[in-house]
Amino acid sequence: MNARRTRGAMPLALVWVTLTPALVHADAVDDAFSAGNREAAAGRWPEAASHYERARALLGQPSSLLSYDLGTAYAQQGELGRASFHLRQALDFRGNPTAQLAEAARANLAIVRRRAELRAATTNAIIDSPQSWWDLVVETLRAPGVGWLSLVSGFVALALFAWGRAQTVRPGANERRNAVARALLWSLGGVWVLTASLHALSLRADRTAPRAVVLGNRVEAREGPGSHRTVEFAMQGGSEVRIVDRTPGWVLARMSGGIAGWVPESEVGELDGPSGRSP
């Protein structure tokens, strides 16, 4: 009788042992998030940010909601660089942002941007130029839709090409229909070459020089990696940069105008990492 009970309890114990860490983990994330919310409601933004950071570390996956709250907490305490980084993360599709959340994140991001510009103007720091139509073009070229467009146009052009070759093999083909097909083939081929090359360039730029955000409020950029090197200029927190080179602990950050300087790796947060490199 006892042996039967023991055998029956063993699977339950196994299930309990397997699931308990996950449950505890989930509770810890929610506890940290709730604690952050309580601190934020009380206006204690540094404490709120600290709890949100803990929840972020425990969660281990992108969450637009958490990024939004964390970015807003940083924005409220004047940490414009970190605020900008997390609010941008909140807009990442991998965090499942809702429409309302994305709208609020954009609104807060715009305020953070204006404040950063103001601060840069008065502290003699350099900030990246505001987004222009060209940036939108580059952003669009990077979008998956352009990749799809290039693939569809390429494969349709390929099909037309195959059909045209078959027509040339077969006697008595319709010349007029062939001319139309040729025109369509050249048009689609042109679309494919153009969109594929531009999309490839934008993907390559993201791969070789990933985008990042300056996290500190005012980060000094040096002529070389090392705190003993000469300071060349200062970057305003929240500026978008591209990381063009790395050494242990330091990255060479290039701003939109081409000016570049070495900054500590901890002072920039990468936007396009698996879930955004943790700053």
Next chain:
Amino acid sequence: MHRDRRRFVLGTLAAAVALPGVARADGLVAELRVNTTELRVGDELELELEVRREGSGNVPEPELPAGLADAFEVTQSFRGGTGFQITLGGGGSSRTMHSSMSITAIALKPGTHALSFAVDDGGKKVVSNVVEIVVTGAEATAATPARPTTGKPTAPDGDVFVWAATDKTEAWVGEQIEYRLDVYERSLLSSVALRTPPNFADFYTHDLPEGEGSVEEVGGVVYRVRPGMRRALFPQKAGTLVVGAPEITIGRRRRDRGAAVSILVKPLPAEGQPKAFSPNNVGRFEVKAKVDRTAVKAGQPFTWTIEIAGEGNIALIDPGPWPELRGARRYDPKVDTQVQAVDRVRGRRTYALLVIPEQGGRLELPAIAMHFFDPQTAKYEVARSEALEVEVEGSIEPAATAAASSTATPEPTVESFAPIVEADGLPREAPPTRWMTPTRWAWATGAIPALFAAIWGGTAAWRRFGPDEAARRRAAARRIQRERIDAATAAVETGEGFHAAIASLLHELAVARAGAEATGLPRPALVRLLNERKVRPEDVRSLEALLERCDAARFAAQRGTADERRATLDDALALVERSSLSRGSA
């Protein structure tokens, strides 16, 4: 005889080596040699003084020629020391003791100068030969020139000297003065260095370009001028201010000290002096103002840029206090200075003020007036920018603007952040994934040209190695033949269309065997043509019989039974597959 002669020669040689003093015993000679006897004022003269004595005894060292200092300036002298020389020949030997001295001097006085030197030989004065030097050109004084503190040197000062001067000896406080320090050298000296730079304790200074070297004639003497230093000086107080004397080193041992320059600096006149006037506002200036936007929304910052340009101490220019703006916040300016130092210090200093309008309507930016003292006219002047206006749209809450001040940390509170989003817990949805990853896109994009190439190559190979026109025709005929047989087979039981299919099959077979000219021929002509084409007669007869059977069935409504049709089909197939009709046809 030979032995006696050899003994005499050896004995004489030994005596000459062992006892040279015995051969020539007395005589002290002083000799003066020069490289030239005719030269111009300022030219170099090289002299060689030598004292020698034939035989033994001390040789006194030569002294400077007596008249040399009157008409020349000695720039270099070098004693060659003493030595001896043994001379063999003439049936004996001699030993000569000698002492020498080399002198380099620059001619200062025109005329004919007789030069000689004397040495004391144990109380007896020995005078050298006299060399007459003819010097032409204008006279130059050898004394240290009086160095005025302005302009350029007027009298030569040896082979190298340092010249320090200012462009004026009297100035106002804050007025720009040019100080220059040049090294004048007769020949190119590589080892001239500034040992003690001048002291500019009472001046604000700014470096000016040193400029290029040049060649100048100073008092009839040609000098190479090496620019050493150029500075713009701005006196910071009134009184007699002194720029310390510079000193240069020439080689290791020589030094030359320039003149200390004194400048009488007058205080700026009290009459007409504006209140809190900065003594750095001396020169000539103009003020301009501009805004980067003429229409903004309330709360939207714009930049109000004031530019002061002109000649003077632009780096320390004082524009005075900035005006307060009604209905707008103004932050401390971001200052940028661009100095152009060519012959004078001039440039522009830009003040970029960030302004955030808070009230709608027309924001007036007043004219900026800057007082300055013009040293040319010795009067105070005013440079004034134009007043500007900016249209402001909308308005922001006054409560939000109350805390702001013109020098506060720029953290406007006019905009509030969207609140945080509270939730019971964080959603644990798996992050969405997109099929279109960069890697997949790259593979798919790369596949397109590969497939293009494959299709291209495939069709090209098909053209090259695929069937020709005749083969394609034969294949088409076989396909039609198969269709007819299938139709006939399907109609065996019903008989519907059976004979028409068999007739068409056989007729096409006969036409294909007879060739293109058989097309459209009536049956007798077709039969004749088949006979001409060497078709076996029994096959032709069989064809005729089958065709007639088909005609009878089609036109005389004699379909017959299914077995009869099956037999007809078998006969037709035998004709198609095995007769001489099928050979050479499709």
